[in-house]
Amino acid sequence: MTIRDVKRSLWMLVSRSGQKTMVTIPQPGGDPYTIAKIWTVISIASLALFVVFLPPTYFELDALGIWILTSLGILYLSRKKMESLLPRERTAIIAVGAGLAAFSFISIPVRFTHPPYSIGEYTLFLSGIGLVVFGLFRLRSLVLPVALPSIAVVGFSGYEFFLRNQDWITAPLVPVTTTLSVTILKVIGINSIVNNNIFTFLSQTGSPISLTIVSDCSGIMSLGTFTIAAIIVLANFPQAISRMSMVWIFMGYVGTYGANILRIVLIAVSGYYFGPVGVIEKVHVNIGWIVFSLWMIVFWYYFFSRRVGVIFFRPKNG
DSSP: OOHHHHHHHOEEEEETTTTEEEEEOOOOOOOHHHHHHHHHHHHHHHHHHHHHHSOOOHHHHHHHHHHHHHHHHHHHHHTSOOOBOOHHHHHHHHHHHHHHHHHHHHTTTTTSSOSSOOHHHHHHHHHHHHHHHHHHTTBGGGHHHHHHHHHHHHHHTTHHHHHHTHHHHHTTHHHHHHHHHHHHHHHTTOOOEEETTEEEEEOTTSOEEEEEOOGGGTTHHHHHHHHHHHHHHHHHOGGGOSHHHHHHHHHHHHHHHHHHHHHHHHHHHHHHHHOSSSHHHHHHHHHHHHHHHHHHHHHHHHHIIIIIOOOSSOOOOO
């Protein structure tokens, strides 16, 4: 808001009968798209720094991807007709945001989350600050999108329950994952001996390679992350909800599971060519987030382009 806008909005009503002066201060305002752009740059930059300066983990990159999708939704909605918060709603949203930001620092002491302070706690903080900012500017349409990542964190607070029951939840996926991985390896010329969820083959160095498919290898966490991403996208872009979009989302699940199979195959191939130590260990640590990130970028690029109508790269004139 410029000084001219303030002067234009600020007015004084003098009531001669009551000898009272009433001054109406304009509500905070501004161009929603400009506010959304500034918020996006600051939030994504801070998240990137957070990821860079902490040891890289799979979940940090997941969270960064979720925030990127959230930011796309915020930027998109900021260019549409904006609904304004009522005064009481504005106060409530600001209070909730401030409380959420404060809670991010005490969530570990109260055992809602676990040490150390990580991307989960920072997501609570960032969502809280986002609620405060959009509440101050009364941008109702942007409140839900910026709150969704924190809702996801709260949902993941049930992760301990999942861990306690992970084996039986992922049990149906383990044999399927093992069979598909061994079949693909056989197609490319690597024959394996399978014993339940363990398959063994000889590397070109002559050393045996044994890989065990456990619950962590089932792809369940990738599927969970894709589910959160899909909820965020469909919540921010309701016009994209259609039967064809549901077909796309289904194919997204298939591709996400396929990316996990590709991860296992690449780990096995690295062991086949380079032996049981060295390269295979580095591939095992890094190939998962690389493959999954590439898949998410490709899938959501085409989804936004074909189903939402977002144009990322405009053709050059002439």
